[in-house]
Each structure stands twice: as structure tokens, then as C-alpha cells.
Amino acid sequence: MGVPPVFEDRTRDACVVVPGIMGSVLEDTATGRPLWGLDYATLTSALSDKALFAALHADAQEQAADADTARRAPLTRIRATGLLTKPWWLPVFQGLDPYSDVLKALQGVVPAPEAVQPFPYDWRLAVSYNGALLARAARAHLERWRERVAAVPEWAAAGGARPRLLFVAHSMGGLVLRAALEQDPELAADTRAVVTVGTPFLGSAKSVLALNLPHGQAKPGRLVQGVQAMAATLPGVHDLLPGYRCLDRGLEVERLTAGDVARFGGDRHLAARSLAEHARHRASGFVLPGHRAVVGEAQPTVQTLEEQRADPSVVAGRHYAFDVEADGELIRDPATGVPARRDASGDSTVHMPSARTGTEAVSYVFGQHGTLMRHDEVLRQIRRIALERPQGTDLGDGTGDGPGLSTPHLGGTLGVPLTLTVTGLDTPADVTLSVRSATTGRPGHPLVLHRDPDRTDGALSARFTADAPDLYRVALDTGRHAPVTQLVLVTEPDA
Incomplete structure (x- = not known):
């Protein structure tokens, strides 16, 4: 009798990597002109060339695009050609590392590199629009990979269930993924696991600061003005608005209204649509299948917004959040009635309560939002989840006590x-x-x-x-x- 074969530790699932905002390379479809994310020279050009920022403004058709648009007639003015391969940076949003390391990490635990599919998308546009495109792309990837696995005898000999989907999503990519799985229940049923890294399920107060950039500065620079003017037109930025109680009014803490966002420099219509989506999610009870959340902690993070008394169009970020009861009521100091403030920390962009849905397994890591996808501990955790190993508890304890x-x-x-x-x-x-x-x-x-x-x-x-x-x-x-x-x-x- 021969020696039984020992198979390499691999997952046969089809993997899809969904980047965050700013994480996809964009180009002008008609001319091939690079608009975003190719290299540092393009970045410096974007900072000095107003036309590049202007080209990224969303027009009326792009602002109105939703899931039905994506299914019926996807937009073509700008196309996403790949994931970032070079570091990138913008004011308020700050640094974003490329996605090369996470692609390599997943390719190391699958039978062949084609099992891993990046999903670049036009992050300027609405989450619902990109969710419909992701649903279509993920279904096609899964079917191709299942055919490939069935055609290779040694992979079939290794046994195991029929390949399913494993998603790894960073930041806004987790919102796009949630939209895709909500829109396509059959795709959700074919999904084994979802890993979200720094996803702002409740939104991020930083998005408001990006819309408010020039307001609080006596002499805003050219870069600041260009970024704010672009952000104010983008559905994708508005889809990151905080849906939780974040506007500190002293004795009360309120959710943002579309009027608030317009006063702070955003678009009223785009804000109303985003905030309505937050309300829908609070009521829907949708659960991501096999969800594991990697949550950054201990980094100074803007969690709350406060209007300036001298000028209500100027808003400042505060590094504290508010505690609430299970029924949503604010917890107050019994003696003064003042809402209880607490520094919940986060990953410098997304505060910890926003990065969790409450139904998933959570791992914590000391790390900054834009660099999490090349963080050694995060990559190790993604590999372990891909291989269905037990999750560790050594990435932090969720207390915010760390560097x-x-x-x-x-x-x-x-x-x-x-x-x-x-x-x-x-x-x-x-x-x-x-x-x-x-x-x-x-x-x-x-x-x-x-x-x-x-x-x-x-x-x-x-x-x-x-x-x-x-x-x-x-x-x-x-x-x-x-x-x-x-x-x-x-x-x-x-x-």
C-alpha cells in the first residue's frame, strides 16, 4: 500500500478583494488619461493641475446613478482599471497603502492565483451602484473558478465542499459588499465568509470634515480647495456620512440632517439619500454571512462633530463619542444631566463602534486606517480566516490601551x-x-x-x-x- 498523499493547506474558495475609497485606479475612458492612483508623479500632478480634480467631479448623471443604473446601463465616462499599487494621500482622508500585500497573502493560500479576484470600482459613485456591479462580478468569478476546480483532478482529490466565496473588504469596500449581498440573496447564500477591515458601517465623522475643509481656514490652500470642491459632488463621499448621533449640542446629541451637511459644505440631495440609507440599515437587520470584522483601536480618532458658535458653517472634530442605552437613549450624568462622553478611539478614521455591526466575530489591532491592509497582523488574520483556522485573540483586547x-x-x-x-x-x-x-x-x-x-x-x-x-x-x-x-x-x- 502506498503512502497516502499529504495535501497543502489551501482553500478552494473563490476570493474577492474590495478596496476602500480612493483605492482604485481611475482613468478617462475616452482618452485613457490617468486621473487617479497610478504613481506619485500623477499625485503631484493632481495637486497642481486643477483640471484633474475637476475631471473627477461627479456630473448629474453620475450623482443619480444607483443599483438599477448599474444593472441597466453602467456609466462609462470614467473607468476603474485596477487596485492601487502605490501609496496615495489626500487631506483629511490621509494616507492609503496599496493592496498588493493582501492580494499576495490570499494567493498564497489558494491552489492558483486566479482564485483571487480584485474588484476595482469607481469610488466616486454611490455604494448601491457599485454594489450591483460587485454582485455581477463576484458571481462571474465564482462560476469561472468552480469550472476551473472541477477541471483539475488533484484539486478534486483534495476533497472539500464545492467552492464558495470569500470576500475581503477594506473601508468603504465593506459597504459596497453589504450592498451587493443585500441586492443578491443567492450570492449571499454562496458566500462562506466576509472579512471587513476598518469598514465604517455607521459612517465616519471625517467625511464631514472633508466637506468642510476650507470653512475653518483663513487662507485655504489650493489642494484643500480642490479636494473639497470635488468631494462635495461625490455620492461616494456622502455615503460615508455618520448615521449615528454625532452632532454635539451640549445637552443633546443629534444625528446629522441633510441641511446640516449642506451648511457644512456638502450636497443636500446626496446627504439626504445617504442618511435615508442609514435609517434603512438600522431597521433592516441584514446580517453579513460569516462576518469577521478587523477593527483598529487606540489611534486618535474623530468621533463627534461640534459646530463653532461664531460661525455655524464651521464644524470641528472631537475625539469622543456618546454612550447610549440599549433602547438608544443617551446615558447622562445623574447629577448634571449632561450626556456621558467617552473616547472610544478607533483607527484614526473609523471609530470602534462604527467598525462593528454587533453580529460578527471581532478582532482588534493597533493600526491606522489607510495602512491596515499591509499590516502584518491583519494579513495573518485574513490568511487564517481563508483557511478556516480558529480565530486568535492576540490582536488587541478592544480596550483602546495601546500605541x-x-x-x-x-x-x-x-x-x-x-x-x-x-x-x-x-x-x-x-x-x-x-x-x-x-x-x-x-x-x-x-x-x-x-x-x-x-x-x-x-x-x-x-x-x-x-x-x-x-x-x-x-x-x-x-x-x-x-x-x-x-x-x-x-x-x-x-x-
Whole structure:
């Protein structure tokens, strides 16, 4: 009798990677002109060429597009050609790492690379529109992969159930995926597992700050003005609006209205549609199949918004949220009646309560939103879920007690020192904070962390002055956790 075969540990499921906002490369369909995400040269061109930002504005047809549009006659003015392969950055949204590492991680646990399918999409447009396109693409991918598996005898010999779908979605990609599975119950039934990483199920207060960019600045720069003007036209940005109680009015905390969003610089109609979707989701009870959420914690995160008394069109972000009872009522201080405020932390973009639905298994990780998809612990967790291994509990404990990193969310200007802030650590001993070029890999020098005398929370800080315009990667390494990283752009001064 021969020796029984020992098969490699592989999943036969079809895998689909869905990126977040800004995570797909876009080009002009008619001319082939790159509009978004090809390389750093394109980024710097976008910052200096108003026409590029203007080309990304959504027109009336694009603003109205929904799931029915996608099924009937998909839009063609701009097309998504692939996932980001280079780091990217914008004010408020900050840094976004490419998706190469997660694609490689999944390709390492499947029988053949074609089992892994990226889903680039035009993130400017509505979540519902892109959800319909994803449903169609995922069904086609699953059917192709099932045919491929059936045609290879050794894969069939390895046994196992008929291939199903495994989705890995980052940020807004999780909302697109939820829309796809809601719209197509048969696709949901063919889905084994969904992994969401930093998905803002309840929205993100940062989206409001992006719409409000120029309002609170005496002399907003060209980049700030260009980003706000573009964001105000995009259904995708409005679909990230917070649906939870986030507007701090002192003794009351209210949900945003379409009028609020319009006053802060957004589009009233797009806001009304997004907020209505939040209300529908609160009532629907839809559950993502096999859902596992990877949630960032311990990073300074805007959770609440507060209007400025002197000018109600200006809104400021606050690093606290409000506790609510099971029935949705605010928890208040018994003596004063003031709503209880609590720093729920998050991943620097999505606060922890928003990244969970309440029905999934949750893993926590110390990491920044835009760099989570190349975070070693996140990649390890994705591989383990793909192989159906038991989930670990060593990514954090959800308490928010860990290393946090904060960089200027509007970037920096050449010659002006940047303040980099580290939270959650008692001492700078054995801690390394470094900066290097994200475009060339050119290393910089380690920075000296010191206690910031102007802060009462015990934070550490360091100063960094760039010697050239570039996209820089800031890395915080404690030696005890996977490094926390963030991207920050340094540009020439505006003319």
C-alpha cells in the first residue's frame, strides 16, 4: 500500500478583494488619461493641475446613478482599471497603502492565483451602484473558478465542499459588499465568509470634515480647495456620512440632517439619500454571512462633530463619542444631566463602534486606517480566516490601551516642521519613531520623542522637517506590537 498523499493547506474558495475609497485606479475612458492612483508623479500632478480634480467631479448623471443604473446601463465616462499599487494621500482622508500585500497573502493560500479576484470600482459613485456591479462580478468569478476546480483532478482529490466565496473588504469596500449581498440573496447564500477591515458601517465623522475643509481656514490652500470642491459632488463621499448621533449640542446629541451637511459644505440631495440609507440599515437587520470584522483601536480618532458658535458653517472634530442605552437613549450624568462622553478611539478614521455591526466575530489591532491592509497582523488574520483556522485573540483586547499615532491630517509644507504625536505609551524608552520616503524608500533619521508639555494626556511628540517635497511614511515601533504606520504628504508652498 502506498503512502497516502499529504495535501497543502489551501482553500478552494473563490476570493474577492474590495478596496476602500480612493483605492482604485481611475482613468478617462475616452482618452485613457490617468486621473487617479497610478504613481506619485500623477499625485503631484493632481495637486497642481486643477483640471484633474475637476475631471473627477461627479456630473448629474453620475450623482443619480444607483443599483438599477448599474444593472441597466453602467456609466462609462470614467473607468476603474485596477487596485492601487502605490501609496496615495489626500487631506483629511490621509494616507492609503496599496493592496498588493493582501492580494499576495490570499494567493498564497489558494491552489492558483486566479482564485483571487480584485474588484476595482469607481469610488466616486454611490455604494448601491457599485454594489450591483460587485454582485455581477463576484458571481462571474465564482462560476469561472468552480469550472476551473472541477477541471483539475488533484484539486478534486483534495476533497472539500464545492467552492464558495470569500470576500475581503477594506473601508468603504465593506459597504459596497453589504450592498451587493443585500441586492443578491443567492450570492449571499454562496458566500462562506466576509472579512471587513476598518469598514465604517455607521459612517465616519471625517467625511464631514472633508466637506468642510476650507470653512475653518483663513487662507485655504489650493489642494484643500480642490479636494473639497470635488468631494462635495461625490455620492461616494456622502455615503460615508455618520448615521449615528454625532452632532454635539451640549445637552443633546443629534444625528446629522441633510441641511446640516449642506451648511457644512456638502450636497443636500446626496446627504439626504445617504442618511435615508442609514435609517434603512438600522431597521433592516441584514446580517453579513460569516462576518469577521478587523477593527483598529487606540489611534486618535474623530468621533463627534461640534459646530463653532461664531460661525455655524464651521464644524470641528472631537475625539469622543456618546454612550447610549440599549433602547438608544443617551446615558447622562445623574447629577448634571449632561450626556456621558467617552473616547472610544478607533483607527484614526473609523471609530470602534462604527467598525462593528454587533453580529460578527471581532478582532482588534493597533493600526491606522489607510495602512491596515499591509499590516502584518491583519494579513495573518485574513490568511487564517481563508483557511478556516480558529480565530486568535492576540490582536488587541478592544480596550483602546495601546500605541497610537497622529500626523497632520492636512499634510505639511516644505520647510515647516511637522509635529508627530504618539499616544498610549508611558515612556519613550525602547520606542522608535522614524520617517522615510514612501516613494523611493530613502530612509530618514530616527526622531527623538519627548513629553509634550502643552498636552494634559501624557502624549509624546517629535518634530520632523522634510528636506524635499514627497510622500513620507511615519512608523511607530514599540518592539512589542506590529509597527503602526501612517502616510503624510509634504508639498511646496502655494504660490
